[in-house]
Amino acid sequence: MDRLIAGDRAFAPLSLFEIPGTRARIAAEVRDLSAEEVAPPGEAEGWSRTDAMAVLSAREALAHAGVDPGAMPVDLVVGGTTAGMFETEELLAWLSHDPSAIAPLKRMLSHPLSSTADHVRAVVGPFRRVRSVCSACSSGANAVLLGAAWLRAGLSTRVLAGGADGLCRLTYTGFGALAAVDPDPCRPFDRRRAGLNLGEAAAFLLLESEDAARARGAEPIVELRGWATGAEAHHITNPEREGRTAARVMRDALRCAALSPSDLDYVNAHGTATPLNDVMESAALRACLGAEVSRIAVSSSKGQIGHTLGAAGAVEAAITALAIARGVMPPTGGLEEVDPACQLLHLKEAREAPIRAAMSNSFGFGGTDSVLVFTQPDRFPPPLGVGSAPVRRSVVVTAAATIGPLGVLASRGGAAYLEPGPPPPEGPIAFNTGAHLDLARARRLDRAGRLATAAILTAISDAGLGGAAQGAAGADDPAADVAPSRTLPGAIVGASFGSVDASTAYMRRIYDKGAKYASPADFPNLVPSSPVGHASIYLGLRGPVFAMADLGATAEAAMVTAIELITAGEGEVLAAGSVEEASPMVERCLGPICSQVVSCGVRSEGAAVLLFESAARVRERGARPMATVAWWSSWRGDGAGMLAGAPVPVPPGPPEAVAQRVQPSVPTPAAVFVGRKAERIVACLRGSPWAEVPCCTLAPRAGDHEGAGGFAAAAAVAALASGALASVLILGGAPDRGYAILLVAPGDA
Amino acid sequence: MNAQDVRQKLKELMVEELNLEGKTPADIDDAAPLFGEGLGLDSLDALQLAMSVEERFGVRIPEGDEARPIFASVDALVAHILKSTAVA
Numbered sequence: 001m002d003r004l005i006a007g008d009r010a011f012a013p014l015s016l017f018e019i020p021g022t023r024a025r026i027a028a029e030v031r032d033l034s035a036e037e038v039a040p041p042g043e044a045e046g047w048s049r050t051d052a053m054a055v056l057s058a059r060e061a062l063a064h065a066g067v068d069p070g071a072m073p074v075d076l077v078v079g080g081t082t083a084g085m086f087e088t089e090e091l092l093a094w095l096s097h098d099p100s101a102i103a104p105l106k107r108m109l110s111h112p113l114s115s116t117a118d119h120v121r122a123v124v125g126p127f128r129r130v131r132s133v134c135s136a137c138s139s140g141a142n143a144v145l146l147g148a149a150w151l152r153a154g155l156s157t158r159v160l161a162g163g164a165d166g167l168c169r170l171t172y173t174g175f176g177a178l179a180a181v182d183p184d185p186c187r188p189f190d191r192r193r194a195g196l197n198l199g200e201a202a203a204f205l206l207l208e209s210e211d212a213a214r215a216r217g218a219e220p221i222v223e224l225r226g227w228a229t230g231a232e233a234h235h236i237t238n239p240e241r242e243g244r245t246a247a248r249v250m251r252d253a254l255r256c257a258a259l260s261p262s263d264l265d266y267v268n269a270h271g272t273a274t275p276l277n278d279v280m281e282s283a284a285l286r287a288c289l290g291a292e293v294s295r296i297a298v299s300s301s302k303g304q305i306g307h308t309l310g311a312a313g314a315v316e317a318a319i320t321a322l323a324i325a326r327g328v329m330p331p332t333g334g335l336e337e338v339d340p341a342c343q344l345l346h347l348k349e350a351r352e353a354p355i356r357a358a359m360s361n362s363f364g365f366g367g368t369d370s371v372l373v374f375t376q377p378d379r380f381p382p383p384l385g386v387g388s389a390p391v392r393r394s395v396v397v398t399a400a401a402t403i404g405p406l407g408v409l410a411s412r413g414g415a416a417y418l419e420p421g422p423p424p425p426e427g428p429i430a431f432n433t434g435a436h437l438d439l440a441r442a443r444r445l446d447r448a449g450r451l452a453t454a455a456i457l458t459a460i461s462d463a464g465l466g467g468a469a470q471g472a473a474g475a476d477d478p479a480a481d482v483a484p485s486r487t488l489p490g491a492i493v494g495a496s497f498g499s500v501d502a503s504t505a506y507m508r509r510i511y512d513k514g515a516k517y518a519s520p521a522d523f524p525n526l527v528p529s530s531p532v533g534h535a536s537i538y539l540g541l542r543g544p545v546f547a548m549a550d551l552g553a554t555a556e557a558a559m560v561t562a563i564e565l566i567t568a569g570e571g572e573v574l575a576a577g578s579v580e581e582a583s584p585m586v587e588r589c590l591g592p593i594c595s596q597v598v599s600c601g602v603r604s605e606g607a608a609v610l611l612f613e614s615a616a617r618v619r620e621r622g623a624r625p626m627a628t629v630a631w632w633s634s635w636r637g638d639g640a641g642m643l644a645g646a647p648v649p650v651p652p653g654p655p656e657a658v659a660q661r662v663q664p665s666v667p668t669p670a671a672v673f674v675g676r677k678a679e680r681i682v683a684c685l686r687g688s689p690w691a692e693v694p695c696c697t698l699a700p701r702a703g704d705h706e707g708a709g710g711f712a713a714a715a716a717v718a719a720l721a722s723g724a725l726a727s728v729l730i731l732g733g734a735p736d737r738g739y740a741i742l743l744v745a746p747g748d749a
Numbered sequence: 750m751n752a753q754d755v756r757q758k759l760k761e762l763m764v765e766e767l768n769l770e771g772k773t774p775a776d777i778d779d780a781a782p783l784f785g786e787g788l789g790l791d792s793l794d795a796l797q798l799a800m801s802v803e804e805r806f807g808v809r810i811p812e813g814d815e816a817r818p819i820f821a822s823v824d825a826l827v828a829h830i831l832k833s834t835a836v837a
Contacts, residue, residue, distance in 0.1 A: 179796060179812060237793055434771065440789070443768040517804050520796035521766070 004330040021515040023176035028199030028306030046109030048084030051119040053202035054164035065206035076127040078117040079139030079163035081310035084110025086168035093507040104593035113549035134528040135546035136364030141313025153568035154390035162204030163314035174523035186273035187334035188300035189342040199306025203314040226257025230485025231545040232367025243284025250288040253371035258383035261292035266358040271300020282342040299347040303333030313362035320360040366533020394615035396625035400714035401458035404606030410462040414718035424604040449534035451607040490543030491575040493532040496706035555710030556732035556739035577609030580707035604703025608710025626721040627743040639684030639738040669726040675708030808833040
């Protein structure tokens with residue numbers, strides 16, 4: 001922070017790697033960083049620089065807060081985009097030349113987005129609940145937002161939330177291909193700005209409920225008082241010109257904080273120094289702040305530390321918090337002559353002044369905008385309703401959709417996977433894009449984007465919301481600018497290993513042909529949040545939109561997170577699930593090494609989503625839910641005893657009944673549905689009354705892949721909707737982690 | 750390569766690189782604007798097209814405002830490619 005205030009700039013010639021033909025040669029690199037110094041002995045090969053930065057920063061945050069995760073329950077959320085891409089991109093490109101060499105290579109342990117959270121947990125934990133989120137360049141802000149939602153709903157007492165992203169060839173060449181990089185140190189908001197510089201970083205904030213902090217005598221740095229996230233539904237790389245959504249999300253965050261622009265003294269802008277972002281953000285700030293805009297100081301930290309992508313939202317949240325605590329606003333490095341289109345109260349030098357409240361903006365690819373509002377502790381009276389017992393809202397399921405070996409199926413169609421039948425064919429499923437999506441509008445979507453979009457479209461149409469979502473997208477619909485983002489439809493969809501094959505193809509091209517021929521069109525599709533971002537744009541989803549990753553429990557992680565956000569009042573209608581593509585790299589390398597899948601059935605592929613809504617909203621719109629969320633849980637570890645809190649099932653029916661499609665006249669009241677068969681499911685059920693009810697595994701029909709759990713959830717919805725079952729416990733997991741969702745027939749909650 | 754060959758190859762390249770599914774090279778109008786109206790392409794397509802034209806034809810397309818007249822239509826782009834290859 002001292003160096004930021006002093007105006008130091010971190011740009012220097014890139015030393016980490018060399019790629020001929022890149023547009024720029026500089027970056028804000030973290031020097032002298034090695035995984036060896038942070039990873040446990042003998043494990044460095046499976047660690048990334050991203051992991052190492054995350055661990056160092058997580059440790060510092062915990063130490064500063066005086067919190068020992070071994071002594072009190074702490075949850076963990078990590079935002080990111082590339083994880084171990086730097087450590088694995090060369091290997092991936094090499095393996096694409098020789099597919100016979102694809103094997104469970106230990107180095108690939110650092111590749112999944114979830115590996116950073118796993119490694120932080122391994123050496124800094126234990127943590128109770130652990131999640132990995134991605135919304136491109138707003139990932140770090142969304143990690144903080146999820147932690148805040150947990151706290152306000154009383155689901156957590158303490159959350160370590162942040163982001164981490166290391167430099168890699170993929171992003172370095174990708175932003176170059178987009179002509180978004182300034183070869184010289186960048187100049188946010190300057191008339192001569194010519195693009196961003198990349199940086200790398202990790203940052204964590206220890207969020208704690210006020211009561212818990214006071215109880216242990218802790219001194220708060222700041223109050224995290226407001227937050228909001230919403231999607232532009234506009235374009236995969238370009239922001240809206242007038243910044244309508246950015247302004248809407250800023251207003252949402254201020255409303256959440258119960259503050260007005262007159263309370264704000266400082267804004268830490270996204271301020272990338274790209275021509276489009278800075279004009280858009282300036283317009284959005286003017287629209288949101290009104291006359292106060294001439295009083296409120298603005299700076300961007302990216303002129304000093306570069307754009308740190310998935311970490312940026314967390315790094316800048318930390319800078320904003322420290323600025324308030326120290327009463328110093330850091331400057332915008334590189335800004336000399338303000339662009340007339342970016343007129344704001346810019347800080348060319350640091351300014352000492354008390355900051356009552358400040359806002360931190362983060363905007364990501366796909367138009368995922370997130371805003372956090374911090375204040376001095378005790379400066380403002382508590383927002384209405386805060387301080388009393390947290391309000392938790394009931395969550396229901398109003399639709400499900402699957403795209404798999406049995407085709408594109410809406411809610412009730414999911415029952416097809418419960419009928420006896422042959423295993424699916426090996427390899428990719430048949431999917432005719434033109435039959436489900438407009439080819440011209442879907443042309444930018446890769447296969448994962450198309451499957452995710454068609455699955456969400458099927459679910460929202462089945463729930464009778466197709467028109468609502470599309471209407472909200474209308475460029476001329478002023479209602480969408482006024483409605484709070486959390487009331488608008490959103491989506492949380494991820495893939496266990498991101499777009500590993502597309503990333504491989506992209507990197508192979510770089511190695512074969514040079515950075516000059518990096519594909520600008522392919523690059524934005526490589527960020528883990530690309531499929532859900534594309535779906536948001538295509539379908540006009542303008543609520544919360546982001547991706548999650550948690551190995552073979554990604555669908556379950558997305559669903560549980562959607563349930564938590566709606567419970568906390570941070571969402572009204574959220575599609576959640578996963579999309580998994582057939583891939584030799586996943587099948588023969590990532591699955592075996594990361595998920596310890598040694599043998600499995602026919603893999604196939606597919607997408608599955610459930611549509612979650614607040615029960616109140618469903619009542620208001622006169623719709624009927626298909627199922628009610630009665631209970632959910634998530635855990636790290638072997639899962640033993642984790643079902644202790646689950647409601648007890650009604651007595652079981654005949655065990656053979658579930659394997660077949662049962663008639664409502666002979667109901668099997670309760671069952672357990674799982675995606676893939678695993679020992680850990682048995683361990684988790686041991687000692688629970690749920691071990692006594694029939695257990696149905698979906699993989700033999702839906703495909704034995706990472707997304708099978710999503711199909712289990714969709715089949716559960718179908719079985720409940722038809723009356724075949726009264727309650728279904730959906731269990732999913734991957735090594736050292738698990739999720740449980742109890743769905744019951746509507747009215748039986 | 751003559752103008753006809755360049756035109757055909759360029760249109761094939763556009764269909765492939767810009768994922769103009771459901772369209773054939775014959776569907777692309779020689780004179781219609783590439784961006785905004787017409788084919789409805791945008792700045793991200795312009796970057797992809799510039800990269801792939803350089804890869805396929807060995808012809809660099811300048812950045813920024815200088816690219817505007819070259820990207821006006823298929824005709825204009827073909828003329829630029831022919832002029833640049835003739836010089837080379």
